Amino acid sequence: MKLNKEQWSWVFYDWANSGYGIIVTTAVLPIYFKTIAQANGVTAANATAFWGYANSIGTLLVALLAPFLGALADYQGFKKRLLVGFTTLGMLMTLGLAVLPTTQWRWLLVIYVLSVLGYSGGNLFYDSFLTDVSTDSQMDKISSTGYGFGYLGGVIAFILFMVLEFTHGFGHLSSLAVARWGFALAAIWWVIFFIPLVRNVRQRHALTTTTRPLRQSWSRVWQTIRHLRQHKYLAWFLVAYFCYIDGVDTIFTMATSIGLDIGITSTTLIMVLLVVQLVAFPCSLFYGWLAAKTSTRTGILVAIVVYLLICLDALRLHTAADFWLLAVLVGTSQGGIQDLSRSYFGRIVPKERSSEFFGFYNILGKFSAVLGPVLVGVVTQITGQSRIGAASLSILFILGLVIFGTLPHDATDNS
Incomplete structure (x- = not known):
């Protein structure tokens, strides 16, 4: 089975946000935050605790909002708008990590939490677009291709960052500056490879738009919970x-x-x-x-x-x-x-x-x-x-x- 243009555009969203996943959340930002927090008088124990709190808050926000946002996205025309909105939030906040002064460690946590919200919200709508870009018989192939290219994209983005790390920005950057350029790299990587999805993917399965989508979305979530059996x-x-x-x-x-x-x-x-x-x-x-x-x-x-x-x-x-x-x-x-x-x-x-x-x-x-x-x-x-x-x-x-x-x-x- 060969993937068509729309399906490849969907696949490359996984490639697009993989730089954020490996550079920001996994490899660089945890160390960067502890470094600047301690430089501003925060103890190592407190820095670790604050980092844990930020991750917990980000996770909790996403988890609590996910069913409601998902229900809202099921109405015709909402899914892509929400995907673009949350992804844009994630990209802007990732770029914000790169430009925020190193003295503002508290704001760094706030911006990080917002980036998590954008990243995770975008993934929710991205995952649900799988039913729009494929038939039941194609889902395994397309889903596995998405994950596979996501891993590959993450590796390439991280190697680019490691070139900056090992060369100290080709001899011109400090370690903190290299980290900030890494955040910028993750944001730019995300923007570039998100464009095909915006241009080529559309919502095929949807509910008829209601005059009260917010209220109806909450109602549908509770109905689903009550009738899960x-x-x-x-x-x-x-x-x-x-x-x-x-x-x-x-x-x-x-x-x-x-x-x-x-x-x-x-x-x-x-x-x-x-x-x-x-x-x-x-x-x-x-x-x-x-x-x-x-x-x-x-x-x-x-x-x-x-x-x-x-x-x-x-x-x-x-x-x-x-x-x-x-x-x-x-x-x-x-x-x-x-x-x-x-x-x-x-x-x-x-x-x-x-x-x-x-x-x-x-x-x-x-x-x-x-x-x-x-x-x-x-x-x-x-x-x-x-x-x-x-x-x-x-x-x-x-x-x-x-x-x-x-x-x-x-x-x-x-x-």
Whole structure:
């Protein structure tokens, strides 16, 4: 199957915002914030706490607004307007990170929270556009291509940043200035590759526009919650998704701490991150191929089993070589489990209400890495071994595997 112009335009949104994901949220801004906060008299402990609060506030805002925004986007003409609005907010706030004076660490947190709102809101509407740019039979292919190119775009953007980092801006920039240029790079990358989606993608499935869209959107959200039992397969999939994606997100967020515990240097951890992204690119495409040859359900089950094996293999995690092996294994299925979950969900939701249902999907994605880190932390404290804490995540994958395994083979029933 060859992707058409509209589908490629949708795919490249994942490429567009990948620079923000890896440069801003993962690799640079956490360190940059702590550096300027401490330079302005904030203790290291307080800087860490404030950073955690900012992330929690951003996550909470997105999670609370997602179902309502999704329901609003389902009305004809609203989805693209909301996508453009939130994405523009994210891009402007990312650029704001680059130009804000280094003395304004409080405003940095505010701007970061707003950038998270724009980034996450944009992803909500982007995900729901999957039902507009593809048929049920095309979803696996297009979703996996989106995730794959997102990983590749993130790698390229990060390599460009690393060139600035290692050359100190070709001999002209301080470390803080390099970080600020990195934020500008992420914003510009986002703008350039967002343009095709704006020009070529349109909303095909929609509800008839109402005279009171805000009130009707709230009403529809509460009706969906009250009558969720009418969508029993969809509801049980969300329960399974919450379990296994919690494990996936926790492995990603806790990997750095676990790596440091066994003596991995910060420079090596950055290299591991790049390798994981590179491995995830072809493997995401592979999962799309696997789903076409077997089924989406089979592909998700395979990915869950791979993650279960990763958790169990963490019990023998002692050396850098062991860490590298597990990182590569994560890369093989990280994109696959996400892209097939998205396409599976897109196939079973009512198409004219896809944004509303992707709002609930977004909530679980945001709150997913809540139980997992607590589980890892408690088990690590009890045993004194972070590798045993990592292995405890197998419980989440077993739960996800069992629940998802009970769902029907045919995922086209919306009832």
